[in-house]
Amino acid sequence: MKLAKLSGLLFMSLGLTGCLMGSNDDIDKYIASKADTKPKPIPQVKFVETVKKIAFSPTEGKAPFTPPEIEKVTKITDEDCTADQVARELCPDLKRSKQQLEKFDFLDLSMVGTYSQSGSLWALIEDPSGQIHRVRTGYYMGKEYGKIVSITPNRIDLSEFTKNDGKWLKRSRVKLLKVKD
Numbered sequence: 001m002k003l004a005k006l007s008g009l010l011f012m013s014l015g016l017t018g019c020l021m022g023s024n025d026d027i028d029k030y031i032a033s034k035a036d037t038k039p040k041p042i043p044q045v046k047f048v049e050t051v052k053k054i055a056f057s058p059t060e061g062k063a064p065f066t067p068p069e070i071e072k073v074t075k076i077t078d079e080d081c082t083a084d085q086v087a088r089e090l091c092p093d094l095k096r097s098k099q100q101l102e103k104f105d106f107l108d109l110s111m112v113g114t115y116s117q118s119g120s121l122w123a124l125i126e127d128p129s130g131q132i133h134r135v136r137t138g139y140y141m142g143k144e145y146g147k148i149v150s151i152t153p154n155r156i157d158l159s160e161f162t163k164n165d166g167k168w169l170k171r172s173r174v175k176l177l178k179v180k181d
Contacts, residue, residue: 112132142173155176
């Protein structure tokens, strides 16, 4: 036991002696070079705005887990649709024959591609059963009288009408190209 203590004490004293005998010139030079330089300024902290909490009401607004496809409200008109109002696109044409994609809800339809034919850009729409339909500007889709107003390679813009307190509400919607995982 005494031998272990003695050897431990000897080992520690040798270790400390080694620290005292070494040269610290390189450390002293480094500290001196850094003492002459000015410190860099600390960048200004950016102000972070707090987010306003909103209580979710399932009967108001859009569903929280659907894509942001409903854009902005443009016009509200009277419930009675005259030929002049239909021509000025203030309400839907209730007398025209419905097209095939109008029997599906807008959110159940997917844009899966586009192609060009005779200078016109066509979009390919997949319905819930997996059938592919081709559409172009001026065609209708969705249950809310959605008329396609433009097609680009990765999106379809349309305007649609819904009833709001007995009046027609015109709004813009977007269908984005569905990207396969």
